[in-house]
Amino acid sequence: xxxxxxxxxxxxxxxxxxxxxxxxxxxxxxxxxxxxxxxxxxxxxxxxxxxxxxxxxxxxxxxxxxxxxxxxxxxxxxxxxxxxxxxxxxxxxxxxxxxxxxxxxxxxxxxxxxxxxxxxxxxxxxxxxxxxxxxxxxxxxxxxxxxxxxxxxxxxxxxxxxxxxxxxxxxxxxxxxxxxxxxxxxxxxxxxxxxxxxxxxxxxx
Amino acid sequence: xxxxxxxxxxxxxxxxxxxxxxxxxxxxxxxxxxxxxxxxxxxxxxxxxxxxxxxxxxxxxxxxxxxxxxxxxxxxxxxxxxxxxxxxxxxxxxxxxxxxxxxxxxxxxxxxxxxxxxxxxxxxxxxxxxxxxxxxxxxxxxxxxxxxxxxxxxxxxxxxxxxxxxxxxxxxxxxxxxxxxxxxxxxxxxxxxxxxxxxxxxxxxxxxxxxxxxxxxxxxxxxxxxxxxxxxxxxxxxxxxxxxxxxxxxxxxxxxxxxxxxxxxxxxxxxxxxxxxxxxxxxxxxxxxxxxxxxxxxxxxxxxxxxxxxxxxxxxxxxxxxxxxxxxxxxxxxxxxxxxxxxxxxxxxxxxxxxxxxxxxxxxxxxxxxxxxxxxxxxxxxx
Numbered sequence: 001x002x003x004x005x006x007x008x009x010x011x012x013x014x015x016x017x018x019x020x021x022x023x024x025x026x027x028x029x030x031x032x033x034x035x036x037x038x039x040x041x042x043x044x045x046x047x048x049x050x051x052x053x054x055x056x057x058x059x060x061x062x063x064x065x066x067x068x069x070x071x072x073x074x075x076x077x078x079x080x081x082x083x084x085x086x087x088x089x090x091x092x093x094x095x096x097x098x099x100x101x102x103x104x105x106x107x108x109x110x111x112x113x114x115x116x117x118x119x120x121x122x123x124x125x126x127x128x129x130x131x132x133x134x135x136x137x138x139x140x141x142x143x144x145x146x147x148x149x150x151x152x153x154x155x156x157x158x159x160x161x162x163x164x165x166x167x168x169x170x171x172x173x174x175x176x177x178x179x180x181x182x183x184x185x186x187x188x189x190x191x192x193x194x195x196x197x198x199x200x201x202x203x204x205x
Numbered sequence: 206x207x208x209x210x211x212x213x214x215x216x217x218x219x220x221x222x223x224x225x226x227x228x229x230x231x232x233x234x235x236x237x238x239x240x241x242x243x244x245x246x247x248x249x250x251x252x253x254x255x256x257x258x259x260x261x262x263x264x265x266x267x268x269x270x271x272x273x274x275x276x277x278x279x280x281x282x283x284x285x286x287x288x289x290x291x292x293x294x295x296x297x298x299x300x301x302x303x304x305x306x307x308x309x310x311x312x313x314x315x316x317x318x319x320x321x322x323x324x325x326x327x328x329x330x331x332x333x334x335x336x337x338x339x340x341x342x343x344x345x346x347x348x349x350x351x352x353x354x355x356x357x358x359x360x361x362x363x364x365x366x367x368x369x370x371x372x373x374x375x376x377x378x379x380x381x382x383x384x385x386x387x388x389x390x391x392x393x394x395x396x397x398x399x400x401x402x403x404x405x406x407x408x409x410x411x412x413x414x415x416x417x418x419x420x421x422x423x424x425x426x427x428x429x430x431x432x433x434x435x436x437x438x439x440x441x442x443x444x445x446x447x448x449x450x451x452x453x454x455x456x457x458x459x460x461x462x463x464x465x466x467x468x469x470x471x472x473x474x475x476x477x478x479x480x481x482x483x484x485x486x487x488x489x490x491x492x493x494x495x496x497x498x499x500x501x502x503x504x505x506x507x508x509x510x511x512x513x514x515x516x517x518x519x520x521x522x523x524x525x526x527x528x529x530x531x532x533x534x535x536x537x538x539x540x541x542x543x544x545x546x547x548x549x550x551x552x553x554x555x556x557x558x559x560x561x562x563x564x565x566x567x568x569x570x571x572x573x574x575x576x577x578x579x580x581x582x583x584x585x586x587x588x
Contacts, residue, residue: 045263046293068292106509117370137583186300
């Protein structure tokens with residue numbers, strides 16, 4: 001019996017030693033969380049959103065965002081904050097693991113590789129090409145423009161983490177006119193979006 | 206004595222006058238500042254005046270104010286807000302413009318976009334207004350060439366990012382290939398990127414051939430064009446895998462080598478990421494293995510690739526998996542343990558010839574039980 005226990009423990013230890021995960025939990029600091037700041041020069045009601053690409057703001061590329069000019073990109077903290085007041089770090093209401101956060105950041109990097117234009121009219125617009133052929137879900141390559149809060153919305157909802165929208169049409173990545181319509185217009189904006197997330201901290205990352 | 210008193214009196218009066226003048230001057234300056242703070246043009250810049258006008262007003266209130274403006278005032282305010290470079294402030298005015306889009310003719314909108322006096326931020330909004338007017342949901346297949354905004358895509362006097370937006374949002378057809386190729390050939394910015402992307406939508410084969418020319422000359426082209434070429438090549442290879450074309454293996458090998466080089470030598474992160482995502486997008490074993498094994502790829506992107514290539518892994522686990530394929534699957538599961546492959550993996554438990562693989566498989570199955578992740582099945586839809 002004693003020998004069997006020794007053999008069992010030995011096999012267990014060998015298995016554990018041979019376990020060679022290249023990665024366990026890569027996400028660190030505030031990676032994958034949404035960040036917000038208010039508007040310029042006394043405009044405290046209208047906010048801007050981004051997603052933390054790096055663990056904190058000290059990294060050269062700290063944020064994934066879409067400003068009014070250019071396209072979705074990784075960017076510096078100073079470009080994101082733009083001299084304004086930081087308003088907070090937020091995460092999805094549902095619990096996200098470190099793997100989920102890795103996927104958030106990875107999707108953000110994917111969006112940043114697509115040269116997606118800016119739009120102020122809605123969170124996201126899509127184009128299926130000449131035949132309008134889009135699948136059941138909008139993939140990154142099918143997105144034509146995004147607003148800053150659209151970047152956060154899509155990244156979270158692609159992975160199934162609900163942010164803004166009704167019970168039926170909250171997922172912005174679903175190819176359904178109602179889902180896109182739900183994320184259009186004026187009802188949702190960055191300063192509204194944050195109410196559908198959970199505050200992590202008001203301290204700057 | 207009286208003379209002394211007189212002189213003293215005059216001195217005191219003079220001093221009083223001087224002091225009074227000083228106080229009056231200070232008071233006048235203070236009043237002027239107060240007047241500026243109340244919103245008059247004063248000596249503040251137009252941008253500062255815009256900020257002061259809209260400071261501490263909530264978005265709904267701003268939209269309500271914009272709704273009341275006359276048409277030309279609305280455009281003037283759009284430009285004023287664009288001058289601030291605060292894109293957030295554009296949200297309420299853009300919403301008001303959208304409600305009133307019928308007041309603007311297509312000609313007026315085109316003229317606005319062409320006008321060099323108007324800022325890029327304003328033009329961005331007007332492009333959206335144009336699209337909203339002309340490409341409603343009931344005309345989803347309307348092509349860009351049916352509209353007069355089409356003429357702007359090759360007008361280099363218009364900002365690259367504005368033309369890129371127009372091209373990106375539009376639908377094109379075979380007849381548009383010459384103009385898209387011309388933009389691709391003569392430009393280096395994001396308009397060129399989106400031109401190749403649209404060529405790829407119309408003719409993936411033609412886009413592939415153009416892409417190979419670009420990648421063969423990559424040291425002399427922009428990052429944007431390289432990125433577009435990588436993506437168009439991946440799209441072509443994905444569509445033609447499973448031996449739809451005779452020399453597929455050679456073409457794929459060449460692309461993997463091209464991507465590896467980008468990952469090894471390129472410093473631009475977005476371009477490197479493009480190479481990774483392009484490889485993962487193909488959803489082929491060879492391309493996926495490159496992502497798994499390449500040391501120049503961050504772990505979070507490998508996790509992304511495992512998630513995206515779930516169907517490939519499931520297929521590999523199908524029947525009588527080879528030792529080399531099992532090594533790939535085990536490595537993938539060590540990066541991202543997918544619960545959805547537990548059943549297939551369990552069917553090989555203890556049955557692999559390589560004892561080390563058996564042990565690693567046991568570890569993977571243990572990890573799936575404790576830390577397993579549900580695959581995102583949205584990726585399956587795109588295969």
